[in-house]
Amino acid sequence: AQSVTQLDSQVPVFEEAPVELRCNYSSSVSVYLFWYVQYPNQGLQLLLKYLSGSTLVKGINGFEAEFNKSQTSFHLRKPSVHISDTAEYFCAVSEGNSGGYQKVTFGTGTKLQVIP
Amino acid sequence: EAQVTQNPRYLITVTGKKLTVTCSQNMNHEYMSWYRQDPGLGLRQIYYSMNVEVTDKGDVPEGYKVSRKEKRNFPLILESPSPNQTSLYFCASSAPGGTEAFFGQGTRLTVV
Numbered sequence: 153a154q155s156v157t158q159l160d161s162q163v164p165v166f167e168e169a170p171v172e173l174r175c176n177y178s179s180s181v182s183v184y185l186f187w188y189v190q191y192p193n194q195g196l197q198l199l200l201k202y203l204s205g206s207t208l209v210k211g212i213n214g215f216e217a218e219f220n221k222s223q224t225s226f227h228l229r230k231p232s233v234h235i236s237d238t239a240e241y242f243c244a245v246s247e248g249n250s251g252g253y254q255k256v257t258f259g260t261g262t263k264l265q266v267i268p
Numbered sequence: 269e270a271q272v273t274q275n276p277r278y279l280i281t282v283t284g285k286k287l288t289v290t291c292s293q294n295m296n297h298e299y300m301s302w303y304r305q306d307p308g309l310g311l312r313q314i315y316y317s318m319n320v321e322v323t324d325k326g327d328v329p330e331g332y333k334v335s336r337k338e339k340r341n342f343p344l345i346l347e348s349p350s351p352n353q354t355s356l357y358f359c360a361s362s363a364p365g366g367t368e369a370f371f372g373q374g375t376r377l378t379v380v
Contacts, residue, residue: 161308186368195272195358195371196311242310253299253318255326256362256369260310 154179156245158259165233166267173228173262175217175243184254185226186244187217190261196242202226213237238266270295274359274372281349281379289344289375291359299362300342301326301369302334304355311358317342349379 157176165171177183184203188196200211207219217228226243243259272293281287293300301316303326313326317336331353333345342361346353356376360369 158310188371193374195373196360196369197371198368201368253316253324254364255313255316256301258303258311260308 154183154245154247154255154257156243156257156259158243158262160262161260162263162265164265164267167235168232170231171229171233171237171264173241173243173264175226175228175259177224177226177243177245179224179245179247181247184246185217185219186246186256187211187215187226187228188242188244188258189213190240190242192239199228199241233264233266235266235268237264239264270370272359272361272370272372274357274375277373277375279375279377281377283350283379284348287346287349287377289346289357289359289377291342291344291372292340293342293359293361293370294340295361295363295370296339297361297363297370298339299364300336301360301362302332302342302344303358303360304328305358305374306355314344314357349377351379353377354379 155178186201187199190196200209202209202219210216240261240263246254246256275290302314303311312328315334317323359372362369
């Protein structure tokens with residue numbers, strides 16, 4: 153069964169500093185990987201996704217993530233954060249090419265707090 | 269505009285009083301799901317549907333029911349709500365093949 157681990161529940165970072173949000177997954181088959189962002193009082197929206205191909209994936213708002221198959225990781229990075237990046241970030245995995253329904257499993261989330 | 273619409277956004281109810289949370293999507297997606305979000309637990313899937321009249325249990329289905337009579341609608345039914353169902357609920361829809369999920373704005377349910 154697939155699972156997702158986000159070890160950091162909260163990450164404080166100063167404005168304009170770089171940030172990395174960690175995500176590790178486990179799955180016995182090939183996977184699709186996602187990062188979603190949730191702003192206060194809103195639903196989740198997609199930041200970026202990895203389906204296949206290049207392991208470095210660029211998303212919206214200057215975020216990027218790198219798929220590392222050997223380390224089963226999909227860490228999210230941004231070189232310089234803004235106050236507006238304050239939100240909760242969820243990593244998610246679904247098993248690729250499994251046919252039928254592709255269940256999506258979410259991590260427990262990382263709250264990014266950008267400090268002015 | 270592509271969207272998933274949930275209603276109501278906020279609901280306070282009493283233990284045992286049946287309620288329904290509606291969910292509608294305008295993207296002609298086959299897949300729809302319900303999740304609950306609780307602090308420290310992330311999103312946990314309650315039920316999902318692969319298409320009209322095809323539904324199945326997710327990870328935490330106890331105390332919930334769903335139906336999928338039309339492709340666009342996927343209501344969540346709590347026949348006899350209890351305080352442990354106090355949570356933030358999200359409906360999501362997606363197409364097959366590893367595509368992104370589109371989420372509704374959420375329904376904050378309090379059961380007293």
